[in-house]
Amino acid sequence: MPGYILRRLLGVAVILFLVSFLTFCIFFLLSPDPAVMICGKTCNPARIDQIREQLGVNQPFLAQFWQFLSGIFAGRTYGEGAAAIHCAAPCLGFSFQTNQSVVDMITARLPVSVTVAVGAAVLWLLIGISAGLVSAIKAGTWWDKGAMMFALGGISLPNYFIALVLQYVLVVQLQVLPFPSTPDFGEDPLFWFQSYIMPWTVLAFGYASMYARLTRANVLDTLGENFMRTARAKGLPSLLVLRRHALRPSLTPIVTLFGMDFAGLLGGALITETVFGLNGVGKLAADSIGKNDQPVIMAVTLMAAFFVVVANVVVDLLYAVLDPRVRVKS
Amino acid sequence: MNRTESKARDDGGALLEVRGLTVTFGTPRGDVDVVRDLSFTVDRRQTLGIVGESGSGKSMTSLAVMGLLPKGATASGSIRLDGVEILGKSDAALRKLRGNSMAMVFQDPLSSLNPYYTVGLQITEAYRAHHNVSRKAARAVAIEALDRVRIKDPHLRIDHYPHQFSGGMRQRIMIAIALCCEPDLVIADEPTTALDVTVQAQILELMADLQAETGTGMIFITHDLAVVSQVAQDVVVMNGGVQVEAGSTEQIFSAPQHDYTRALLAAIPRLDDDLEELKMVGDFRTGATR
Amino acid sequence: MTTMPTQLAVETEEKGSPFSGGGPSSARRVIRTMRKSPAVLFSAGFIALITIMAIAAPLLTHLSGWGPYEYDPSAVNADLGGIPNGPLGGIGPTHWFGVEPQSGRDIFARIAFGAQVSLLISVSATLLTTFIGVVLGTLAGFYGGWVDQVISRLMDFLMAFPSLIFMIALLSALPAGNRPFLLVVVLSVFGWPYMARVVRGQTMSLKNREFVEAAYASGASRVRIVFREVLPNLTGTIIVMATLSVPGYIGTEAGLSFLGVGVTPPTASWGQMIASAVPWYATDPMYFFVPGLFLFLTVLSFTVFGDHLSKAIDTGEAR
Numbered sequence: 001m002p003g004y005i006l007r008r009l010l011g012v013a014v015i016l017f018l019v020s021f022l023t024f025c026i027f028f029l030l031s032p033d034p035a036v037m038i039c040g041k042t043c044n045p046a047r048i049d050q051i052r053e054q055l056g057v058n059q060p061f062l063a064q065f066w067q068f069l070s071g072i073f074a075g076r077t078y079g080e081g082a083a084a085i086h087c088a089a090p091c092l093g094f095s096f097q098t099n100q101s102v103v104d105m106i107t108a109r110l111p112v113s114v115t116v117a118v119g120a121a122v123l124w125l126l127i128g129i130s131a132g133l134v135s136a137i138k139a140g141t142w143w144d145k146g147a148m149m150f151a152l153g154g155i156s157l158p159n160y161f162i163a164l165v166l167q168y169v170l171v172v173q174l175q176v177l178p179f180p181s182t183p184d185f186g187e188d189p190l191f192w193f194q195s196y197i198m199p200w201t202v203l204a205f206g207y208a209s210m211y212a213r214l215t216r217a218n219v220l221d222t223l224g225e226n227f228m229r230t231a232r233a234k235g236l237p238s239l240l241v242l243r244r245h246a247l248r249p250s251l252t253p254i255v256t257l258f259g260m261d262f263a264g265l266l267g268g269a270l271i272t273e274t275v276f277g278l279n280g281v282g283k284l285a286a287d288s289i290g291k292n293d294q295p296v297i298m299a300v301t302l303m304a305a306f307f308v309v310v311a312n313v314v315v316d317l318l319y320a321v322l323d324p325r326v327r328v329k330s
Numbered sequence: 331m332n333r334t335e336s337k338a339r340d341d342g343g344a345l346l347e348v349r350g351l352t353v354t355f356g357t358p359r360g361d362v363d364v365v366r367d368l369s370f371t372v373d374r375r376q377t378l379g380i381v382g383e384s385g386s387g388k389s390m391t392s393l394a395v396m397g398l399l400p401k402g403a404t405a406s407g408s409i410r411l412d413g414v415e416i417l418g419k420s421d422a423a424l425r426k427l428r429g430n431s432m433a434m435v436f437q438d439p440l441s442s443l444n445p446y447y448t449v450g451l452q453i454t455e456a457y458r459a460h461h462n463v464s465r466k467a468a469r470a471v472a473i474e475a476l477d478r479v480r481i482k483d484p485h486l487r488i489d490h491y492p493h494q495f496s497g498g499m500r501q502r503i504m505i506a507i508a509l510c511c512e513p514d515l516v517i518a519d520e521p522t523t524a525l526d527v528t529v530q531a532q533i534l535e536l537m538a539d540l541q542a543e544t545g546t547g548m549i550f551i552t553h554d555l556a557v558v559s560q561v562a563q564d565v566v567v568m569n570g571g572v573q574v575e576a577g578s579t580e581q582i583f584s585a586p587q588h589d590y591t592r593a594l595l596a597a598i599p600r601l602d603d604d605l606e607e608l609k610m611v612g613d614f615r616t617g618a619t620r
Numbered sequence: 621m622t623t624m625p626t627q628l629a630v631e632t633e634e635k636g637s638p639f640s641g642g643g644p645s646s647a648r649r650v651i652r653t654m655r656k657s658p659a660v661l662f663s664a665g666f667i668a669l670i671t672i673m674a675i676a677a678p679l680l681t682h683l684s685g686w687g688p689y690e691y692d693p694s695a696v697n698a699d700l701g702g703i704p705n706g707p708l709g710g711i712g713p714t715h716w717f718g719v720e721p722q723s724g725r726d727i728f729a730r731i732a733f734g735a736q737v738s739l740l741i742s743v744s745a746t747l748l749t750t751f752i753g754v755v756l757g758t759l760a761g762f763y764g765g766w767v768d769q770v771i772s773r774l775m776d777f778l779m780a781f782p783s784l785i786f787m788i789a790l791l792s793a794l795p796a797g798n799r800p801f802l803l804v805v806v807l808s809v810f811g812w813p814y815m816a817r818v819v820r821g822q823t824m825s826l827k828n829r830e831f832v833e834a835a836y837a838s839g840a841s842r843v844r845i846v847f848r849e850v851l852p853n854l855t856g857t858i859i860v861m862a863t864l865s866v867p868g869y870i871g872t873e874a875g876l877s878f879l880g881v882g883v884t885p886p887t888a889s890w891g892q893m894i895a896s897a898v899p900w901y902a903t904d905p906m907y908f909f910v911p912g913l914f915l916f917l918t919v920l921s922f923t924v925f926g927d928h929l930s931k932a933i934d935t936g937e938a939r
Contacts (some may be wrong), residue, residue, distance in 0.1 A: 014781060023789060030793040042456035049419040152927075156920035158871060160878055160913035164901045172902045226441040232398055233436075236506065238421075246457075250448045267785055270879060273899065285785075285880055289792040300416040301782075301789040308782040323889060325445050 002327075008313045019305040024065050027294050054078055092302070093295035097288075102299040105284060109263055112280035116199050116273065117265035124211060125258065129251070131208070132215025137242070139220060147212060154209025163202045163275040170198070199276045207261060211254060217310075218250040225249070244246035252322045256315040263311030267304025336469065343413055345547040346395070346515055353390045353571075355401065364390045366571045370564075372515065376578040377548040379562030381473060381555055381594065383390035387571035388551045392517045395549075396434055397424040404446040412514065422612065433508035439500035443492035449476075449508040450488035450501050457510045460529070475506040479536060498529035500534065516541075517549045522557065534560055556598050559583055567591050646933075653932040660928045664923035674739045677732040684716055686726035688733045688888050693724055701903075709906025717910050721900050727910055730888035734911065737889045738918070739802050742869035745807040750862045752808065752895055753815025754854075758846055759817070761823025772820070775813035783810035784786075784872075797924035799883050800934060803876065807869055817860055826850050856933040864926035867919040874915050890915045 036077070059067075067076055071091035078085045085101040092102040126255045131151070133146040138308075177194050184192065222228065223246060231245045232238075268282025277283070281300060288296035320326040353365040365387040372378045380388045394405040397416070409417040411431060416424065429484040436442040445451060446479055453475055454468035454531060461468070469488070478510035479502040492500055508516055518537065522530040538561060541548055550561050558579065565582045567590065575588045586592045654660045673680065682686050697705050702722035709718035709727070717727040760771040767772055787806050794802055832849050840848070874891030876882035883889035890911040897908035 012697075016776065018777070019781065019786075023786070026790055026793045030795065152920065152923060153916075156867065156923055157892070157916050158874055158878075158894075158912065158919075160875075160898075161908070161916060164894070164898065164905075164908045164912065168901055168905045172628075223614070226438060227444040229398060230434075230436060230442045230452075230504075230507070233396055233428055233434045235427070235459045236426045236455060237425065237459075240455075244447075249444070250363060252446075264782065267782065269790070271875060274879075285788070289788065290880055292792070294793070295791050297792055301785050303434050304785040305782045309780060312780050323446070324448075325493050328491055328494060 005317070008316065012309050012313055015309050016302075016306060018255035019309070020069065020302055021065065021302050023298055023305075024068060027298055028061055028064065041194040050122060092299040095288075095293055095296050097293045097296075098289050102295050105277075105296065106281055107298060109279055109281045109284050113266060113268045113273070113280055113282060115196060116203065116269055116278060116280060116282075117262060119196055119200040120203035120265065120269075121258070121262050122206070123309065124207040125198050127204065128208035128211030129215050129254065132243065133219060133247075135212065136216045136219035136223065137218075144216075148216070151212045154205050156252070157206070159202050159206050160271050160275050162205055163198070166198055166202060167275075195276075199269070199272050199278060202276075203272050204267070211257075212256060214257070218253060219246060222246045223249045248322075252319070255322060256319050259311050259315035259318065260308065263307040264304070266307045268300060338474070343446050345374050345412060346372040346549075347410040347413075348391075349410075351391065351394060351409065352401055352406050353387070353394050355403050356407070357402075365394065365405075367407070368566075368568070370566050370573075370576065372421050372549055373546040374514070374547050374566065375541070377550050377562045379558035379565045380549060380551045380568060381553065381558055382568035383418065385570075385598055386568040388568050388616070391407060391547060391568075392434065392519050392551055395515075395517060396432060397421070397426060398428075398434075419582055426460070429456050429508075429513070430511045431513055432448070432515040433511065433513040435501070435504050435508050435516065435518040435521045438505050438524050439497060440493065440524075442504060443500060445492055448489050449495070450490055452492075453488075453503070453507050453510055456507050457498070460511050471510060472506075475510045476503070477505045478540065479503070481506075495523050496529075498533060500524060501529075501533055505533075505537065506571060509533075509544065509546075513546060515547045515549070517557075518549045518550070520553070521550075521552070523552070530557075537561070555594055567583045567594065650929070650932045654928055655790045657928055663924040663928075666921040668839075669924065670735050670914075670921075671739065673732050677729075677736050679731050681726075681729040684726065685714070685726055686729050688725065688729040689886055690729075691723050691725060692719060703900075703904050704906075709904050711906065718906050720896075721904050721907060727893075727907070728771025728810040730893060731890070731911060731914055732855060734888040734890045734893060735914070735918075737800060737883055737887060738870055738873060738915075741803050741807070741873045741883075742866050744804045746862050746866050748808040748860060749802060749811040749815055749865065752812040754819050754823040754851075756812070757816035758823050758850065762827060762842070762846060762850065764824075768820075771816070775816055778810055778813045779817075781810070784809075787872075787876065788879060788881050791876060798896050799887070803873055803882055807872060811865065811869070814865070815858070818857060818861060822854055822857060823850055826853055848886055860870060860926060860930040860933060861931055863922065867922035867926070870915070870919055870922070 070076065071087065071093070073089070075089045075091045078087065085094075087101060090103050092106075094100065095102055097106060098105075131147050135147045138144050141287055171179055171233075177198065178191065228245055229243065231241045236244075268280055268285055270282040270286045272278070273280040273282035274286045281303070285300040287293075287299060288300070348371070349369050351365055351368040352363055355362045355364055359481045368387075368391060370378060380391065389565045390399070390403070393399050394417075395409055397419070399405060405417055407417065408415060411427065443449065450469065450472050453472035454465065455464070457471050458465075463471075463615075471567065473481055473484045474486055476487060481487055481499060481502055487495075492503070495503065501524075504521075521537070522533050525533060535573065537548075550558065550562075552558055562579050565575075565577065565579050566573055567582070567588070569590050574590045575582065575586065577587075582591060583595065648839040655821050659939065686692065687836055694705075697703055704719045704721060704724070706712055711718040717731060719726055720730075756771050760768040787810065827850070832845060835849050873882055874889065874894075877889040877891035880892075882893065883892055884894065893911040894908050894915070897904070897911070900907050
């Protein structure tokens with residue numbers, strides 16, 4: 001097992017290296033000259049050269065990539081002498097737009113994205129799994145048909161569309177919720193909850209639908225297994241048969257899927273945060289795309305990649321814990 | 331605990347008495363009888379072989395006795411266990427009998443065991459379903475059960491998962507589960523079909539030994555007449571959901587009355603057979619209206 | 621992330637369709653089963669409607685009298701910030717689905733041309749991913765060895781990759797140029813492993829089935845075995861997976877366009893129309909509702925159709 005974990009961590013390092021290399025390539029090769037962008041309207045060639053020097057973009061590609069990479073682990077210093085600006089250890093550069101440290105910008109907004117992700121995850125797990133379970137157990141009934149129709153709608157509705165419909169109905173027409181913003185929990189818990197309930201619901205709807213469909217399919221598969229017949233032949237109470245023998249095989253694949261989905265959301269729910277004006281990492285990324293703020297886009301991409309790649313390993317290890325066929329060699 | 335003492339009253343009456351059993355499946359195109367008007371009895375310490383091809387209704391018969399028919403299937407007729415009618419009993423009442431008075435061993439031992447739990451849990455849960463005992467006591471019973479099916483180091487093996495056992499070992503575990511509550515009746519549905527020939531022989535021997543020890547009655551379901559001749563005293567031959575022929579094993583083997591039985595017998599390969607003489611079993615469902 | 625559910629839905633559907641398939645003989649039976657379901661008829665009808673709308677978009681806008689780029693200042697009220705005249709976003713005999721606020725461009729025309737973009741991108745991406753996925757999947761499954769190793773590692777890498785955020789980064793960095801083409805390429809680069817993985821798995825188990833071994837024994841060449849014995853048995857699975865990936869790509873394209881990295885103005889795209897409707901949702905809800913409804917119904921129709929196709933092909937095989 002330790003050998004396996006080591007190998008996986010090595011794999012993580014390789015993938016993250018490739019991701020950062022590819023991302024860097026894209027921005028190095030495809031983007032317009034950042035010096036021109038920073039320089040703005042009042043610009044002359046001398047000033048552009050100066051900025052290039054400062055950013056280090058006048059150096060060859062590999063040297064720049066090395067600086068970028070070492071900046072993440074050891075920090076880096078832009079410029080020389082009196083004009084030097086030091087950027088501390090996890091250094092992902094400075095925003096072209098605000099000149100703030102990108103890492104600071106992200107850490108300031110991460111709590112909002114985490115709040116969005118956690119709240120939505122709780123909702124979609126509760127609703128998705130229970131709806132899927134009931135549908136499978138009552139397969140063929142009206143409840144099942146209704147729930148599955150609902151879920152079909154859920155996976156087909158784009159969440160920005162649901163977001164707009166909800167906002168229009170609940171905020172504009174019925175006025176039961178305030179216009180959304182990014183409040184602090186400590187200041188006004190009720191307002192905090194009212195602001196987050198719509199983003200949570202919108203995000204959870206799609207995922208819950210998907211999880212309900214998946215849970216239902218898995219449970220139906222498991223109910224047809226021979227070991228279910230064995231369990232009934234033992235004379236076990238039917239609830240115990242379901243709880244012990246059907247649930248675990250059905251839900252194990254869902255646990256691993258959940259790990260990946262949740263990690264994906266930690267990198268920011270771009271659309272949901274944008275539509276509801278929540279100041280999270282996702283909105284930061286979306287705004288930066290609009291302004292072509294490369295360091296920020298690159299940093300968010302790398303962070304999201306980090307979460308997803310790490311989650312991939314965690315999920316595989318979790319799978320080994322949950323499934324004895326993987327954990328215990330025969 | 332005296333293992334050889336049967337729980338049921340040994341009053342001379344048949345252990346299991348099935349009369350006019352019919353199993354019907356409702357389909358969109360009307361009802362289909364998969365078992366029709368089947369009658370047989372099983373005595374204590376006796377083994378009844380039910381023989382037939384796949385689709386002959388033999389598995390449905392066993393599920394009907396256990397009360398485990400799939401959705402959409404209904405049974406009619408009479409099934410008496412120890413003189414008590416069990417057909418039409420509530421599921422709660424049947425649950426008390428299942429695993430306790432009657433138990434079942436299935437065909438495929440790998441898929442019949444839940445891969446997520448240790449074999450220990452899968453044995454103890456069967457015992458604890460019918461006995462109000464502590465985990466520890468149930469564990470002792472499970473270790474003893476594993477020992478009885480000749481699994482070495484049962485106190486270690488009890489914490490292993492099904493995939494850590496070989497096919498024959500898994501079937502021994504299935505037998506341990508079936509026997510842990512000392513049932514009066516064991517239904518074995520093709521218990522050796524999925525196993526290698528050498529392992530098959532070991533399992534058959536084990537089942538015969540255990541039956542001699544505990545005195546249970548057994549229904550042995552198979553498509554293999556050769557196996558039946560080894561284990562059963564009486565045989566019912568089924569085809570197309572109906573009984574084609576019934577009688578003592580000797581009688582059936584020495585003087586088969588029905589063409590279908592003769593064809594089945596002729597299909598058993600013998601060492602002195604020429605290859606061309608390997609017979610195919612045709613469709614002899616004379617009485618069936620499917 | 622937002623478009624992830626649809627993408628993952630493609631990935632999970634594969635579970636339900638092992639060894640589905642068969643040649644033309646079963647196609648008629650599948651069609652017969654499908655025709656019985658009203659849900660299938662509705663979804664097929666809607667898909668047909670959208671397709672006709674996309675193909676005949678220039679003709680339709682000629683009939684309606686308003687092109688997708690024509691401004692109609694008379695349809696909006698400049699004094700009220702440019703909201704459309706009349707109720708329901710200006711829906712009426714001149715503008716069938718209303719007009720955009722401020723510019724007064726005809727929404728019907730933009731929906732029709734948006735359908736063109738949406739279908740063009742999603743169907744092209746589906747064809748491309750299916751082609752790459754089937755070729756690489758069969759290669760990996762059939763030849764095994766180092767070929768399989770290389771292809772499988774590449775698939776693992778692409779599937780462990782945070783594809784959506786990377787697509788966004790890539791598209792935001794790419795220069796303007798032919799956006800729909802770039803979208804197809806980017807969607808396909810990350811989309812093919814899902815098809816390839818399933819094809820690979822099924823090819824591997826088919827390879828050891830008796831009829832393939834029999835074909836080997838009778839001296840058939842590898843290429844012949846792939847085309848005559850393996851692929852015909854995979855057609856069902858491939859068709860189902862391809863059908864179910866169409867709504868995924870429609871959704872992803874709309875999401876990317878919504879974020880401003882997909883199809884760029886003035887070319888119309890449903891996702892982009894909804895994005896530009898966001899500031900107007902309170903005053904002119906029809907502006908987001910019309911493209912949203914079309915997007916929803918299109919994705920729904922493809923999903924329902926794919927689901928039923930998957931079921932019809934499966935039950936056929938089970939018998």
